[in-house]
Amino acid sequence: MAVAAVSEYKFASRDSLDKFHGNQLLFVGWDKHLMFYGTAAFPLPPSMKFSDLFVGPLAQYYGAHPDFAKIDWSAVTWLSGNQPFKPDYDKSLAENGIGHKDCLRFQTPGLDGLFGICF
Amino acid sequence: MDMNVKKKLGLKERYHLMTRDLAWDATYQKEEEIYPQLAYEGIKIHDWDKWEDPFRLTVDAYWKYQAEKERKLYAIIDAFAQNNGHLTVTDARYVNALKLWLNGITPLEYEAHKGYARLGREFKGVGASVACQMQSIDELRHAQTQIHAMSNYNRFYNGLDDWHHKADRMWYYSVPKSFFEDALSAGPFEFITAISFSFEYVLTNLLFVPFVSGAAYNGDMAAMTFGFSAQSDESRHMTLGLEVIKFMLEQDPQNVPIVQGWIDKWCWRGVRLLTLVGMMQDYMLPKRVMSWKEAWEIYFEGNGMALFNDLARYGIKVPECVEQVRKEKEHITHQAWLTFNSANFLTNFHTWIPSKEELDWLDAKYPDTFPKYYRPRFEYFQKLEDEGKPFFTAGLPRVCQLCQIPVFYTEPDDPTQLAYEEGTYMGEKFQFCSTFCHKIFDNEPEKFVQSWIPPHQIFQGNCFPEGTNPTVEGFDPIRNVAAYYDIEWGRENGPFVGSEDQKNFAKWRDQTTKN
Numbered sequence: 001m002a003v004a005a006v007s008e009y010k011f012a013s014r015d016s017l018d019k020f021h022g023n024q025l026l027f028v029g030w031d032k033h034l035m036f037y038g039t040a041a042f043p044l045p046p047s048m049k050f051s052d053l054f055v056g057p058l059a060q061y062y063g064a065h066p067d068f069a070k071i072d073w074s075a076v077t078w079l080s081g082n083q084p085f086k087p088d089y090d091k092s093l094a095e096n097g098i099g100h101k102d103c104l105r106f107q108t109p110g111l112d113g114l115f116g117i118c119f
Numbered sequence: 120m121d122m123n124v125k126k127k128l129g130l131k132e133r134y135h136l137m138t139r140d141l142a143w144d145a146t147y148q149k150e151e152e153i154y155p156q157l158a159y160e161g162i163k164i165h166d167w168d169k170w171e172d173p174f175r176l177t178v179d180a181y182w183k184y185q186a187e188k189e190r191k192l193y194a195i196i197d198a199f200a201q202n203n204g205h206l207t208v209t210d211a212r213y214v215n216a217l218k219l220w221l222n223g224i225t226p227l228e229y230e231a232h233k234g235y236a237r238l239g240r241e242f243k244g245v246g247a248s249v250a251c252q253m254q255s256i257d258e259l260r261h262a263q264t265q266i267h268a269m270s271n272y273n274r275f276y277n278g279l280d281d282w283h284h285k286a287d288r289m290w291y292y293s294v295p296k297s298f299f300e301d302a303l304s305a306g307p308f309e310f311i312t313a314i315s316f317s318f319e320y321v322l323t324n325l326l327f328v329p330f331v332s333g334a335a336y337n338g339d340m341a342a343m344t345f346g347f348s349a350q351s352d353e354s355r356h357m358t359l360g361l362e363v364i365k366f367m368l369e370q371d372p373q374n375v376p377i378v379q380g381w382i383d384k385w386c387w388r389g390v391r392l393l394t395l396v397g398m399m400q401d402y403m404l405p406k407r408v409m410s411w412k413e414a415w416e417i418y419f420e421g422n423g424m425a426l427f428n429d430l431a432r433y434g435i436k437v438p439e440c441v442e443q444v445r446k447e448k449e450h451i452t453h454q455a456w457l458t459f460n461s462a463n464f465l466t467n468f469h470t471w472i473p474s475k476e477e478l479d480w481l482d483a484k485y486p487d488t489f490p491k492y493y494r495p496r497f498e499y500f501q502k503l504e505d506e507g508k509p510f511f512t513a514g515l516p517r518v519c520q521l522c523q524i525p526v527f528y529t530e531p532d533d534p535t536q537l538a539y540e541e542g543t544y545m546g547e548k549f550q551f552c553s554t555f556c557h558k559i560f561d562n563e564p565e566k567f568v569q570s571w572i573p574p575h576q577i578f579q580g581n582c583f584p585e586g587t588n589p590t591v592e593g594f595d596p597i598r599n600v601a602a603y604y605d606i607e608w609g610r611e612n613g614p615f616v617g618s619e620d621q622k623n624f625a626k627w628r629d630q631t632t633k634n
Contacts, residue, residue, distance in 0.1 A: 002563070002565065003563045003565045003566050004159055004160050004161065004306060005159065006155065006156065006159050009565050009566075010565060011565060011568065011569050012568075013545070013547055013568040013569075014568065014569050014570060014571060014572075014575070015547070015568075015572065015575045015579075016547065019579050020578060020579060021579070021580065023578070025575065025578065027517045027550060029517070029537060029539070031536070031537075032535060032536075034496075034529070034535065034537065035496075035510070036461070036512045036516075037457070037458040037461055037462060037512050037516050037525055037527050038458070038516035038517055038525045038526045038527045038537060039516060039517040039526060039537065039539075040514050040515075040516065040517070041514070041515050041516060041517050041518075041574050041575075041578075042514070043578040057514075060513055060514060061512070061513060061514040063513075064510060064511075064512075064513070081541055081548075082539050082541065099548075100547070100548070101547065101548040101549070101550070102548060103517070103539065103541055103548070103550060105539070113535075114495070114499065115495040115496075115499075117491065117492050117495065117534075117535060118535035118536075119495065119496055119499070
């Protein structure tokens with residue numbers, strides 16, 4: 001559907017890729033860990049190696065959780081756009097087909113947060 | 120002798136004659152040029168004279184009533200100020216509820232004033248036009264009297280001094296601001312459905328009870344008196360909300376699906392916005408009136424449903440979102456306060472972890488969810504705080520493109536699973552907190568691609584003070600964003616415990632009872 005308007009109603013997206021100074025937006029959530037106020041958002045270069053997420057942005061955002069240090073990244077499963085996704089850790093975000101404003105989620109079997117409530 | 124006595128006109132007839140006589144039919148200008156906004160939303164009005172004036176106030180009567188209320192209100196505000204009334208509130212934590220209100224809600228009163236002024240001009244019917252003009256003046260008065268009622272606190276406490284600056288910049292104010300701007304940028308019929316019906320009629324009690332009763336419960340005579348002064352206006356606004364809906368529905372059957380769409384949209388948007396108010400109710404009032412859940416049950420599930428039963432004869436259905444809200448009422452205020460508490464470095468009010476007694480109160484009010492899902496989190500954070508390592512989330516979150524609230528909401532049927540909802544428009548992806556926000560986006564994507572999403576704006580470099588160079592070594596983005604918001608670091612933000620507000624309040628209150 002379209003906006004009801006008195007004249008032509010067309011505006012550019014406020015968050016198009018060109019506005020992020022060479023970065024792209026990436027959202028990364030950690031399932032079953034609700035200690036944080038939601039899924040992390042990062043501006044990242046598309047050339048960033050996927051595995052650099054772990055010690056960089058993800059460690060900064062999620063590192064305070066006692067489960068974080070225990071993560072075995074080789075055992076982690078991923079979702080992209082809520083669908084199963086198998087990233088190549090040695091390739092870049094772009095090479096993994098990850099685009100602007102994509103949303104990834106990772107799952108760490110055996111690490112289900114605190115108190116049995118996925119905290 | 121036979122006297123030919125004319126029957127005296129009743130108030131209704133007099134008002135009708137007076138207002139209708141204000142109008143005339145245009146003869147040398149086209150109607151659509153005089154009222155350019157009446158047709159494009161698809162609402163068909165065949166006879167504006169069928170409008171039932173919900174309150175028959177003449178301008179002179181209106182002026183007289185309002186002046187009387189103003190005199191009383193300002194007498195009490197003056198007395199409150201002169202007697203150091205701020206020291207009679209339950210606890211300095213209460214002032215943080217005022218900060219949230221003044222920054223988040225008061226600007227909406229002013230926006231409402233603008234919206235109704237436009238409707239006063241755009242509506243063709245004189246009855247509707249006069250009603251909107253009066254409401255416009257009411258809303259302006261509410262903005263002013265709220266500012267005056269709270270200005271006394273500004274002399275003593277942090278975080279109240281520049282709400283107009285923050286309202287346009289601060290991350291969480293984008294939630295109420297975008298809500299209202301969505302309404303203001305809609306056509307006149309959608310605006311009046313959004314604000315007069317969905318907000319003023321269906322949801323207003325959920326807004327006013329926590330604030331006004333909260334003020335009364337917590338010894339804030341100034342804010343409480345503002346509330347009473349606004350109350351008679353609010354009841355007029357509610358009446359207008361209902362009249363406008365019935366009027367549109369009775370004018371043409373084709374109006375029904377359009378109005379239903381707006382009711383669905385604005386009930387959901389309103390409830391999402393009320394997350395902040397519910398949080399205030401459950402966490403920020405030292406002495407609580409009732410829980411968010413109780414308020415929702417009384418004012419929506421009880422009173423609101425009676426209203427929708429009444430509207431069923433026009434073919435109006437209860438908004439679909441109600442079922443999800445019923446589930447979420449157990450969770451959202453806790454999720455919101457946990458969020459603010461772990462982001463309090465970037466707020467202009469203080470946060471705190473509820474005391475043991477307060478956790479017990481929450482246990483009792485939310486027996487099915489709080490003891491299991493939320494109490495352990497607060498106790499964990501309290502433990503970290505006691506160890507001198509308070510918890511913060513070090514980064515920025517994913518925000519809903521529509522309601523602009525960080526997606527801290529969980530799936531309606533699974534409180535351990537964060538909500539994920541994604542959409543695409545013109546090849547660009549968008550994130551949402553719920554299927555309802557997603558649906559509203561899909562109905563008007565051209566509008567909501569313009570959303571000013573705070574984390575995205577920060578990442579684009581638009582939220583640093585002018586002249587900032589974010590590429591220099593040691594650049595601290597958070598401190599620079601705080602400077603852009605005009606947060607006085609270390610005074611306005613951070614935990615309540617140890618704050619200047621807490622210390623001053625304790626010292627001043629002590630001075631009122633001892634030498």
